[in-house]
Every structure is written in C-alpha cells, then in structure tokens.
Amino acid sequence: DAKTTQPPSMDCAEGRAANLPCNHSTISGNEYVYWYRQIHSQGPQYIIHGLKNNETNEMASLIITEDRKSSTLILPHATLRDTAVYYCIVRDNAGNMLTFGGGTRLMVKP
C-alpha cells in the first residue's frame, strides 16, 4: 500500500502558484519524499525530492514540515502544460522500488 495520502484532484488558475499537499505520517527516518508527475499516457516525469530540508529546482519547490509528516509541492507559476497527475512517494534510497498511490489530478485553467 502507498504510504502517502493526496487529494484526488485540484484546480489552479494559470499563472498562479499551485500548492499540492501530501500526507506521509508514517515516514521513517531514512525515507525521502519524491514527487513525480504524469501527463496523459506518457511516462512519469521526475520533479524533485528531499529528506528534511526544503528543496528548490527549476521546476518546483518542495516544503517538508519539521516533523516530516507532510509536505507540499509548489509550482510557482502554473501553466496549462502543468496539467497532469502528481504523485507523492516516500522511499528509502536502497533501491528503485516506487510505490505509487492515486496521486492528485491537477487541472490548470486559463
């Protein structure tokens, strides 16, 4: 079973920030939080990952709470091309076994 809980869907206005929450209350100390997204019928695309510090790259920012039980993926200026299913995954770095949940379907609207 997936170790994360995400809302099934969210809407965001184009140009606004999209904030996607994820709950991972059972995360263990050696597990990272990873985010991927999947645009219809394509392979999932890696976005960002973190352990306990906030992370930022050219695609997004990842904010992890101090207790590490939840996190938020932030797309600072959402575009129509950001419409996708976003998956939050927790895993340790001992292997590449990713357990996907249902994800959040983000719809960016003009």
Add this chain to the structure above:
Amino acid sequence: KAGVTQTPRYLIKTRGQQVTLSCSPISGHRSVSWYQQTPGQGLQFLFEYFSETQRNKGNFPGRFSGRQFSNSRSEMNVSTLELGDSALYLCASGTGYTEAFFGQGTRLTVV
C-alpha cells in the same frame, strides 16, 4: 544525454502468446525497474534489476519475468498472455540510489 528508450512503443498480441519488451537505460545507470499501469490498478511495481541481479520484486505472478544484461539493458517477458495483461508497461532507470527516470512506455494490447 539520451533518455530511457523502450521498444516497441505499441504491441498487439493474442491470448496465450508470450511477449518480450525491451528497455535501454540512460548511459551509466545500473538500475532498471519495471511497472505496469492499468486504469483499474494504477501504477504497480513489477521488479527491479541492479547490476544484472533482481533486487526487488512486486506482487505479480510468475508469468512475469525479467532480466538485465551486462550493458544494463533490460527485458521483461510475459508468458501465456491474458486479456488483463493489457496495459502500459513502463521502465525506469537510475543509479539505484536516487531519482529514477522513466521511458515513454510500451502499450500492450492483448486480444
């Protein structure tokens, strides 16, 4: 740097047949993992190979098997195909310790 390449992109097979799918990882990556995606079950992990050894295995029947070659390229095989095996099969490559990068998948239709 070339991405993950999966071949073929589309495949149609008949029930009872077998099929082999191929995945060429990003150069330098030693880990290849495979996933099945269906509308009903979502994305499910099949298995992971690292340096030619199966490192993790998901909960799939023995009809699903895989292997990895010394150049890190991987194949997965499904024998005695069933209608329910129709799915998008995805492979992902990585160093085995950080992020994995997915290919575009092979869409298998079993008729």
